[in-house]
Amino acid sequence: MSPRALSLSAVLILLALAVAPQASAQCMICYPMISNASYTLFSYAVLNNYNAYFMKLPQGATAMISPMLWNLVGGSGNVTMVLSDGHLAVYVNITGVVRAISFTPVVGFPDIMYGDYSWGPFYTMTSTYSFLRLPMPTGQVPSLWSIVNYSLSLREGSYNDFSYDIWLVRHPGATSLGPSDVELMLWMYANQSLAGLPYWVTWHSVTMPTIIDGQLENLSYQVFILPRNGGPSGWMLIILIPELNYSEGAYHGLTRGVFGVNLRDLISTAVNIVGEFNGTQWESGLYLSVIQLGAEVDASRNGTMLMNFTVYSWDLCGNLSATQTYTVTQTVTRTVTSTLTSVSTTTLTSTVNRTLYSTVTEVVKEVLLTPIIVAAAVAVIAVAAAAALTVRTRRG
Incomplete structure (x- = not known):
């Protein structure tokens, strides 16, 4: 298999990066984290809490999906996870919920998992891409944009967050977690703030380049730290919440949209927080072990969860300096020649007014696109030019 044609959201992201003054004209290529295959994973509540399916990705890589109902010991219903054409739709329909804790x-946490989850409950690992072989020393994580297009829908119950759950371990292949390990979560959507909650430390904000619905900006994130998750022998938990959509005393992020972060920046930021908080070189020697993407879900007061969310795409995008061994085998230059006009694009440092014709031509020459995707991308970009695209302890 080869890298699949880019999703429209990824095309817009690459264009946003390309028109930014600090972005070079390097070849950008994206690899999917969701299979194009069609498959339905049906899991009964309680009976199949850790049901799992390994989906095939390009380059022999795999990723795993699971309902991961780690805190459910009673209830009736199911979680259905549907793979189709590079999308993942998750339907949660459970009543009479009884929590273990x-x-x-x-x-x-219904999720997609990539990497080495060597501890319980899965004790497993996926095959990985050659440019992101996990476990990997945190200092060697390449510059890759992790770009997610998602939406959350709710009838009853709640989403605590839609997030990355990333595990940094001291000893690769460890079968248990302890005080020397770190869990990093980035809540793209957050139901609440953790400020003032018992045991949590509110740390200083951090800033990272972030893509929000096609726009690249220097975004601030709140930082909350639980020094020992689950007790004195637990691991360190860091949660980042983007300072977006402030209401009722908290930032809530996005319930839907396109959200992109640079994986190297994210891991480097987390490692710096670990070092600052501990006041030592404790942060050295950590390995990026596994990356999960999903939603932490909860029941209403009457024990009901009726909700669904969709991940329309999740891609890892980088330039050839990060993926030296890959070449582009298809170029498409036609159909992108005459209809685009000047647009305003907000970047980290300024507003740039320019015609997108040359930029679009460069990107289309250097990424794998089908003519249909290109034509659709042009239509979407034209619309975007007129208007911008519209908690808690943890398991082990």
Whole structure:
């Protein structure tokens, strides 16, 4: 298999990066984290809490999907995860919820998992891309944009967050977690703030380049730290919440949209936080072990969860300096020649007014696109030019 044709959201992201003054005209290429295959993973509540399916990706890589109902011990219903054409739709329909840890407002984390989850409950690992072989020393994580297009829908219950759950371990292949390990979560959507909650430390904000619905900006993130998750022998938990959509005393991020972060920047930021908080060189020697993407879901007061969310695409995008061994085998230059006009694009440092014709031509020459995708991308970009695209303890 070869890298699949880019999703429209990824095309827009690459264009946003290309018109930014600090971005070079390097070849950008994206690899999917969701299979193009069609498959339905049906999991009964309680009976199949850790049901799993390994989906095939290009280059012999795989990723795993699971309902991961780690805090559910009673209830009836199911979680259905549907793969289709590079999308993942998750439907949660459970009533009579009984939690194993009653005071923890999380029932499960239906997710996509990539890397080495060598501890419980899965004790497993996926095959990985050659440019992101996990476990990997944190200092060797390449510059890759992780770009997610998603939406959340809710009838009853709640989403605590839609997030990355990233694990940094001291000893690759460890079968248990402890005080020397770190869990990093980035909540793209957050139901609440953690400020003032018992045991949590509110740290200083950090800033990272972030792509929000096609626009690249220097975005601030709140930082909350739980020094020991689950007790004195637990691991360190860091949660980042983007300072977006402030209401009722908290930032909530996005319930839907395109969200992109640079993986190297994210891991470097987390490692710096670990070092600052501990005041030592404790952060050295950590390995990036596994990356998960999903939603922490919870039940309503009457024990019901009726909700669904969709990940329309999740791609890892980088330039050839990060993926030296790959070449582009198809170029498409036609159909992108005459209809685009000047647009305003907000970047990290300024507003740039320019015609997109040359930029679009460069990107289309250097990424794998089908003519249909290109034509659709042009239509979407034209629309975008007129208007911008519209908690808690943890498991082990």
